[in-house]
Amino acid sequence: MSEIKQNKLKLYDSLSREKRVFEPLKSPHVGLYVCGPTVYGDAHLGHARPGIAFDIVFRYLKHLGYKVRYVRNITDVGHLENDADHGEDKIAKKARLEELEPMEIAQFYTDRYMDSMDALNVQRPSIQPRASGHIIEQMEMVSKILDSGYAYESKGSVYFDVKKYNEKHNYGKLSGRNIEDVRENTRSLDGQDEKRDGVDFAIWKNASPEHIMRWNSPWGSGFPGWHMECSAMSSKYLGNEFDIHGGGMDLKFPHHESEIAQSVAANCCEPAKYWMHNNMVTIDGQKMGKSLNNFITLDEFFSGNHNFLEQAYEPMTIRFFILQAHYRSTVDFSNEALIAASKGYDKLMKAAETLAELKSSDKSDYDVKAWANKCYAAMDDDFNTPILIAHLFDVVKAINSIKVGKMSITADDLELLKAQFNIFVFEILGFKASEKSNNSANMSGSLIDMLLKMRHQAKMNKDWATADDIRNQLTDLGVAIKDTKDGAEWEL
RNA sequence: GGUCUCGUGGCCGAGCGGCUAGGCUGGGCUCUGCAAAAGCUCCCACAGCGGUUCGAAUCCGCUCGAGACCUCCA
Numbered sequence: 105m106s107e108i109k110q111n112k113l114k115l116y117d118s119l120s121r122e123k124r125v126f127e128p129l130k131s132p133h134v135g136l137y138v139c140g141p142t143v144y145g146d147a148h149l150g151h152a153r154p155g156i157a158f159d160i161v162f163r164y165l166k167h168l169g170y171k172v173r174y175v176r177n178i179t180d181v182g183h184l185e186n187d188a189d190h191g192e193d194k195i196a197k198k199a200r201l202e203e204l205e206p207m208e209i210a211q212f213y214t215d216r217y218m219d220s221m222d223a224l225n226v227q228r229p230s231i232q233p234r235a236s237g238h239i240i241e242q243m244e245m246v247s248k249i250l251d252s253g254y255a256y257e258s259k260g261s262v263y264f265d266v267k268k269y270n271e272k273h274n275y276g277k278l279s280g281r282n283i284e285d286v287r288e289n290t291r292s293l294d295g296q297d298e299k300r301d302g303v304d305f306a307i308w309k310n311a312s313p314e315h316i317m318r319w320n321s322p323w324g325s326g327f328p329g330w331h332m333e334c335s336a337m338s339s340k341y342l343g344n345e346f347d348i349h350g351g352g353m354d355l356k357f358p359h360h361e362s363e364i365a366q367s368v369a370a371n372c373c374e375p376a377k378y379w380m381h382n383n384m385v386t387i388d389g390q391k392m393g394k395s396l397n398n399f400i401t402l403d404e405f406f407s408g409n410h411n412f413l414e415q416a417y418e419p420m421t422i423r424f425f426i427l428q429a430h431y432r433s434t435v436d437f438s439n440e441a442l443i444a445a446s447k448g449y450d451k452l453m454k455a456a457e458t459l460a461e462l463k464s465s466d467k468s469d470y471d472v473k474a475w476a477n478k479c480y481a482a483m484d485d486d487f488n489t490p491i492l493i494a495h496l497f498d499v500v501k502a503i504n505s506i507k508v509g510k511m512s513i514t515a516d517d518l519e520l521l522k523a524q525f526n527i528f529v530f531e532i533l534g535f536k537a538s539e540k541s542n543n544s545a546n547m548s549g550s551l552i553d554m555l556l557k558m559r560h561q562a563k564m565n566k567d568w569a570t571a572d573d574i575r576n577q578l579t580d581l582g583v584a585i586k587d588t589k590d591g592a593e594w595e596l
Numbered sequence: 597g598g599u600c601u602c603g604u605g606g607c608c609g610a611g612c613g614g615c616u617a618g619g620c621u622g623g624g625c626u627c628u629g630c631a632a633a634a635g636c637u638c639c640c641a642c643a644g645c646g647g648u649u650c651g652a653a654u655c656c657g658c659u660c661g662a663g664a665c666c667u668c669c670a
Contacts, residue, residue, distance in 0.1 A: 352669075454633090
């Protein structure tokens, strides 16, 4: 039996709209389901948000000792287009344009998505199920809902009967709206005349002739409704009731709202004990998204190849930037903010190196335990990473002070500090030092050390011209020289 | 139009009844042959107007402004 760390983790539950103490249904096991990407385009900064936010949830829960099964789906089928492409699958549409197999497109962008997430040091979920691989499960769930009487068949499609559901249950409880408001504001969609009520939504959709992705079903040739995949796959891998369901705020309605209704109708219970929603990334104060066409892809950030970008940004800068804001707040993108994040991140990483070489003495001026407790308190308070990062910079100051000799630390405290610092920075926040150390780097390191010796000799002789010449030339090559009391240090 | 969020210093962003985070930027000082780095330090903000309170950025009301969802969206 594994030990769960003593903690008072609270998380904000979107359904009850309050912070609740986290208590898993079947401790030490935790089931976490997050809505993943629709793979018909490159991942942009907006996709990094839930990727990183729930990576933190995943990492922290594991750190606390829970056995977490993290499921994040890949949507490669099912989302309807509006406008000119009534009823045509988004992926199928793209496929037609590029004359590729739909699955080829899906695979291509799935791989690209994974690459981007890997670059951001987002840990891979335990399971990444594809919607197209779970058509049978989805059909089974549609049947169950029909059996329970909360759906009806109409012209080869199956619709969820919201009105009937709402008689006994509350459709709208998650997104905070009532069925009348929804009805009034529903615009006319394809297939509206097939529905008994405008608020009803398709759980199985009849495929029009030009629709490429289609499967035979008891109701005819078609494809699953928009929200079925998450309901079917979450219950398959995590059970009818699991702990946490996450996703972007923009999915609350209608996606998550409908998921709840489907699960109640099919399985007689609500799927998740806690609902978590990350907020949006904005650009010029507006949501960055596909529909507004104002997005910048992660690859573009990494390469700097975009008009908005003044420079390229390291993946870890993006990660740091996102974690400096709380996941439930919007973050506004700007070059200025990213450059600031980049500098702050470098400072943190330098401190990590300094810490590794720190020397202890016989007394401590820094209360390491109190510091660590504050860090845990920040994480326990709904994963408050900005506060955690603020505490990290507090200890960075202490680390630098100890190095300069203005503060001191005992061997025991130093050991604890190293352990906890690494836990918070690398294990929980998931940062990683940039990989500079390889053979050629070692070689150039030796060469730089040699040049520094020559410079030291020149300095002894008060030959400032030579000393400065060596330093300036190294600086031009991108090697920064820092003179300290113990001799010169350098970094790339 | 409906539902709901949010408006914090030069910028980004926490806090959500008192002790006024943190990062970036800018000024000063220490160290140093100079520089860089680091340390110390300064710049004490909470959209506006009322109200509650001994006390409000934090609670309530109104006004103004921004945004999200209501359609695929992370």
